[in-house]
Amino acid sequence: MRAGAVSKRQLSQRTAFSLLIVATIIVILPVLAIVIQIIVNGADAISLEFLTEAPSQAGKAGGILPAIVGTFYLMLGTIIVALPLGVMAGIYLTEYARDNWFTRAINLAIVNLAGVPSIVYGLFGLGVFVLLFHFGMSLLSASLTLACQALAMTVTTSREAILAVPREYREGSLAVGATRWQTIRHLVLPQASPGIITGAVLAMSRAAGETAPILVVGAAFLLPGLPQSPLDQFMALPYHLYTVAAHIPGMPKSTMWGVALVLLVVVLSFNVLATVIRLRARQRR
Amino acid sequence: MRKRLFIILPVVVVVVLVVTIIALGGGGSSIRIIGSNTVTPLSAVWAEEFMETHPEVSIAVSGPGSGVGIAALINGTTDICQASRKIKQSEIDQAEANGVEPYEIQVATDALSVVVHPSNPVSELTIAQLSAIYTGDITNWNEVGGNDVEIVAIARDTNSGTHVFFKEQVVQMKGLPTEDESLEYGGDVLMLPSTEEGVNQVASNPNSIFYPGLGYVTEEVKPLAIKQTADSIGVLPSVQTALDGTYPIARPLLFYTDGEPTGVTKDFIDYCLSSEGQEKVIEVGYVPLE
Amino acid sequence: MLGKTSPTTAEPGEALRRRWRLGEKLIEGWIFLAGILTIAVLLGIIALLLKEGLPAFWYTSPWEFLFGTKWYPVSEPPTFGITSFFVATLWVTLVATAISVPIGVACAAYLAEVAPAKVRETVKPIIEILAGIPSVVMGFIGLMLLSPLVQSAFNLNTGLCGLTAGIMLSLMSLPIIISVSEDALRAVPDDFREASYALGATKWETIRHVCIPGALSGITAAVMLGVGRAIGETMTVLMVAGGALAVPVSPTDPMMPMTAAIASGIGNAVRGGLQYQALFAIGLILFVITLAVNLIADRVLERQKRKFAR
Numbered sequence: 001m002r003a004g005a006v007s008k009r010q011l012s013q014r015t016a017f018s019l020l021i022v023a024t025i026i027v028i029l030p031v032l033a034i035v036i037q038i039i040v041n042g043a044d045a046i047s048l049e050f051l052t053e054a055p056s057q058a059g060k061a062g063g064i065l066p067a068i069v070g071t072f073y074l075m076l077g078t079i080i081v082a083l084p085l086g087v088m089a090g091i092y093l094t095e096y097a098r099d100n101w102f103t104r105a106i107n108l109a110i111v112n113l114a115g116v117p118s119i120v121y122g123l124f125g126l127g128v129f130v131l132l133f134h135f136g137m138s139l140l141s142a143s144l145t146l147a148c149q150a151l152a153m154t155v156t157t158s159r160e161a162i163l164a165v166p167r168e169y170r171e172g173s174l175a176v177g178a179t180r181w182q183t184i185r186h187l188v189l190p191q192a193s194p195g196i197i198t199g200a201v202l203a204m205s206r207a208a209g210e211t212a213p214i215l216v217v218g219a220a221f222l223l224p225g226l227p228q229s230p231l232d233q234f235m236a237l238p239y240h241l242y243t244v245a246a247h248i249p250g251m252p253k254s255t256m257w258g259v260a261l262v263l264l265v266v267v268l269s270f271n272v273l274a275t276v277i278r279l280r281a282r283q284r285r
Numbered sequence: 286m287r288k289r290l291f292i293i294l295p296v297v298v299v300v301v302l303v304v305t306i307i308a309l310g311g312g313g314s315s316i317r318i319i320g321s322n323t324v325t326p327l328s329a330v331w332a333e334e335f336m337e338t339h340p341e342v343s344i345a346v347s348g349p350g351s352g353v354g355i356a357a358l359i360n361g362t363t364d365i366c367q368a369s370r371k372i373k374q375s376e377i378d379q380a381e382a383n384g385v386e387p388y389e390i391q392v393a394t395d396a397l398s399v400v401v402h403p404s405n406p407v408s409e410l411t412i413a414q415l416s417a418i419y420t421g422d423i424t425n426w427n428e429v430g431g432n433d434v435e436i437v438a439i440a441r442d443t444n445s446g447t448h449v450f451f452k453e454q455v456v457q458m459k460g461l462p463t464e465d466e467s468l469e470y471g472g473d474v475l476m477l478p479s480t481e482e483g484v485n486q487v488a489s490n491p492n493s494i495f496y497p498g499l500g501y502v503t504e505e506v507k508p509l510a511i512k513q514t515a516d517s518i519g520v521l522p523s524v525q526t527a528l529d530g531t532y533p534i535a536r537p538l539l540f541y542t543d544g545e546p547t548g549v550t551k552d553f554i555d556y557c558l559s560s561e562g563q564e565k566v567i568e569v570g571y572v573p574l575e
Numbered sequence: 576m577l578g579k580t581s582p583t584t585a586e587p588g589e590a591l592r593r594r595w596r597l598g599e600k601l602i603e604g605w606i607f608l609a610g611i612l613t614i615a616v617l618l619g620i621i622a623l624l625l626k627e628g629l630p631a632f633w634y635t636s637p638w639e640f641l642f643g644t645k646w647y648p649v650s651e652p653p654t655f656g657i658t659s660f661f662v663a664t665l666w667v668t669l670v671a672t673a674i675s676v677p678i679g680v681a682c683a684a685y686l687a688e689v690a691p692a693k694v695r696e697t698v699k700p701i702i703e704i705l706a707g708i709p710s711v712v713m714g715f716i717g718l719m720l721l722s723p724l725v726q727s728a729f730n731l732n733t734g735l736c737g738l739t740a741g742i743m744l745s746l747m748s749l750p751i752i753i754s755v756s757e758d759a760l761r762a763v764p765d766d767f768r769e770a771s772y773a774l775g776a777t778k779w780e781t782i783r784h785v786c787i788p789g790a791l792s793g794i795t796a797a798v799m800l801g802v803g804r805a806i807g808e809t810m811t812v813l814m815v816a817g818g819a820l821a822v823p824v825s826p827t828d829p830m831m832p833m834t835a836a837i838a839s840g841i842g843n844a845v846r847g848g849l850q851y852q853a854l855f856a857i858g859l860i861l862f863v864i865t866l867a868v869n870l871i872a873d874r875v876l877e878r879q880k881r882k883f884a885r
Contacts, residue, residue, distance in 0.1 A: 472821025
């Protein structure tokens with residue numbers, strides 16, 4: 001082989017690889033820029049008062065406690081509904097379902113639900129929970145709406161977690177005379193729980209960040225107190241960010257960044273939690 | 286470790302729940318106010334003041350537009366609808382079909398301000414010129430005495446009462462000899478989802494123009510003097526000019542309830558109409574009644 | 576056969592077993608119901624969209640609705656034409672795809688084939704952070720940071736336009752494109768690579784002529800999922816795309832994609848009213864489009880899995 005030909009191919013490889021690296025850098029830089037900007041601009045607004053007090057003076061002063069609490073209520077409401085249903089549906093799909101058209105329909109449904117735009121979930125929540133069921137613009141309606149959205153995720157992760165439990169475990173249990181349900185309850189589920197919990201945490205993180213559905217189902221701009229029942233209106237961090245995002249006159253700019261920072265911290269810490277759970281579980285195996 | 290996680294997580298959750306529920310101190314009544322972005326700063330201040338003297342009442346205030354409030358009133362999902370435009374007959378019909386009787390209460394007045402960037406040399410416009418700008422007939426600032434740059438016309442979206450009010454009073458030139466009900470917003474007008482965003486855009490973009498309520502005008506934007514016709518004197522928006530009627534685009538700010546207000550809602554509205562409440566109106570930047 | 580026991584000692588055993596079986600049947604019943612639930616929710620969404628959205632076509636003919644350019648929901652009489660929204664969605668999706676596909680696939684190739692393990696382990700969490708940033712935060716960043724930049728860089732009247740929205744959307748599609756493409760590349764068996772090296776090819780030549788073609792269906796699926804994400808995104812476009820009603824002729828025009836159109840108007844709409852129906856009709860169209868895109872992507876992924884299954 002001629003020396004010239006080899007170096008030409010090496011050259012094109014080196015160029016190609018540099019381009020690939022450039023592409024990766026183009027992906028990384030904006031993320032870092034965004035996170036750093038939010039931290040730098042928002043840190044000024046963070047204070048104990050900001051985090052623990054309710055807004056006053058039409059949101060110009062005071063804190064964002066109701067938004068933080070509202071977000072947590074939403075996460076809670078979402079997971080209380082979506083997790084048990086998701087796990088049960090996952091169990092059904094892995095343990096009980098036969099390979100017929102019905103099962104295929106369910107799997108299809110899950111794929112589809114995952115891809116539905118969030119605003120369409122908002123429309124669904126409005127039509128069904130707010131109006132049809134007469135729950136009104138409330139925590140209940142919003143949680144149920146977000147739960148529908150989270151369902152696809154919880155079913156998929158539960159199903160995958162349960163599938164990952166080795167067959168031999170199940171067969172051994174059945175061999176000693178346990179019923180199917182007993183096997184599931186005492187053996188399969190505990191084994192699959194890290195995966196299931198990871199999915200749940202990710203679903204909560206998603207619920208914390210969603211805006212479009214709660215925009216439609218009616219989050220409040222200003223709720224000086226805290227919601228006292230699931231039928232009350234609520235404030236939420238993503239909606240609050242959306243409302244203050246263009247700077248209410250008289251509001252210091254750092255407040256907006258502060259809200260973004262708090263929201264980012266809440267969402268990312270749940271993501272980190274999910275990753276930690278996943279890694280821990282993998283280590284044990 | 287897994288078992289511990291199973292126990293710790295729910296415990297933490299329950300503790301958080303319990304603590305916050307205790308902090309709420311149960312009981313009490315609530316009022317929901319939904320609707321106009323324009324009125325929101327005013328209702329929010331009223332709500333805050335009222336809740337200080339009536340701690341057992343909880344008031345939730347929401348935007349983002351009069352249309353939303355009226356829809357909520359008709360759907361039965363709000364106690365008070367705050368609006369910056371009057372309810373339409375078709376909406377009254379829809380309400381009555383749903384068993385709702387809209388009851389109107391004027392709570393303040395607004396001088397709808399037209400603002401531009403402080404560096405914009407233009408300082409007054411006629412209603413006809415404004416209409417042409419917003420239908421897209423006039424596209425360059427130099428056509429109205431400004432610099433040779435394209436106009437960025439900003440409006441609110443259809444949720445907003447201000448959108449509708451401005452369309453009828455200014456774009457369609459209601460009450461003037463040139464009134465034309467067929468005119469619509471031009472296709473290049475930006476329809477933004479919030480008043481705050483509109484004001485922010487004007488403050489940062491030297492070529493833009495927008496119409497927020499008086500309560501949203503800050504030093505970062507410059508209000509224009511409005512001339513009814515080419516021969517009139519341009520009038521700047523202010524509490525004064527709205528009260529004495531010289532400012533051509535003043536409008537009532539309204540509350541609507543289902544039937545006459547009763548109970549806590551009535552107490553709240555009484556407070557808003559009282560002299561104390563009306564003082565707050567000036568503080569927020571709007572125009573008190575009488 | 577175990578010896579017959581007296582009736583008194585046999586009964587508790589049987590009764591207990593019967594109760595177990597009954598309880599278990601009950602639980603299994605619940606599980607079955609939960610399984611149905613996912614179908615129920617999906618059917619519910621379809622049913623609602625049809626029920627509330629189809630009537631819109633009695634007021635406005637489908638032709639006028641889909642190809643009309645006038646959207647004046649609060650005028651009397653109201654007119655509903657969604658061409659500008661549809662074209663706007665096309666524009667922002669185009670911009671987002673044009674940016675995110677080359678960069679995403681290149682990044683995936685780097686991570687799967689070239690990058691040393693340490694680099695992978697640092698980069699992957701960063702991409703996961705990107706995936707986790709809520710859409711409203713993206714819209715906020717677009718509003719505060721990107722739109723003034725775009726405005727001055729392209730000398731526009733305003734930075735609130737399709738381009739800004741498309742750039743933010745591309746950031747949001749990148750994680751899924753990278754992750755699915757990377758999985759696809761890793762699924763290509765090592766034998767293929769070994770064979771290529773054995774023939775004297777360099778690593779890059781292997782990637783270019785063996786790995787990527789081998790992973791092509793997976794990469795296609797990744798692109799479709801990214802496209803689906805861009806089409807369905809609401810908050811970001813609501814905040815930065817501009818909201819103008821004219822049919823956009825260039826990506827630097829302010830525009831209102833379909834998702835933003837729904838969000839902007841839904842608060843205003845009275846249940847059962849004309850605007851309400853029209854917005855649900857847009858929701859229906861949106862649902863069908865994203866459904867189609869995601870279904871195709873899923874099919875392609877299934878085929879790819881089967882292709883390389885051992």
